[in-house]
Amino acid sequence: MPELPEVETIRAGLEPVLVGQTVTEVHIRQAQLRYLIPGDLPPILRGQKIMALQRRAKYLLLQMEQGIVLIHLGMSGSLRFVSTDQPPERHDHVDFVLDHGILRYRDPRRFGLVLWHPACADPHRLLQHLGPEPLGDEFTSAYLCNKAQGSKRAIKNFIMDSQVVVGVGNIYANEALFLARIHPLRLAGTLSMHEWKELQRNIVAVLHAGIKAGGTTLQDFVNGSGKPGYFQQQLLVYGRDKAPCPVCGEELHKEVIGQRSSWFCPVCQR
């Protein structure tokens, strides 16, 4: 499931391959994703050159000459650069045919999106109201503490809220809270400054570690070249039902919080 490290892995891998290539054709086999892919996407993109591949939150922004192709991978999406003779498989919904190959979008569960946003002053509505990037300068413990003033939400829900900070999905939220030794059900408004510092530091650390490992491949994540990531080998609590806590040995506890599976150590995390 692509979280920020996975999306960044894809972006960094594809950008040098894609920039400078021109779209010659777009094939849409399945337009019904989270939102319907606009039917005029092929004629709009035809002939446009790719200027950059950027990322905001978990959105990939394919910068074209006349606007942006907004791409989200949902939870099962992948974006790969393949040769022109590679036939599409099941769930390969969109092909962007380029000068030297095909940029192929696959998404079995179709929670992702592919949208066109013409160049203009306004950012796309889906990009408004997003919180700061977790790997940027704005994401500080002071910011978090201030943002959480009076909040009675569980801290896990708080840090997974994209209006608070973007890109922290379920896997990395579990890991960061464990490393920071904070119980996922603690109310956001009750954390001490020391705890905010630990949490901020560990969110950054776990995301960096994820990027360094090339992402987390649980079922189907692959990067722009079709290769899996390896961060799953470093997961300390996520998905580890009844495993011993790697720190104290106590049995890890699983609980659904905000409709998301959560694992934590009832002894270490307070």
Place this chain on the structure above:
DNA sequence: AAATTCTCCTGAAGGC
């Protein structure tokens, strides 16, 4: 108004 719940979808896993 903040916080929670619903919703889209498919594949994997579990039960019988």
Place this chain on the structure above:
DNA sequence: TGCCTTCAGGAGAATT
């Protein structure tokens, strides 16, 4: 073996 049920999950939309 196979059919049926359950569940996971990003995040915007709807609801409380």
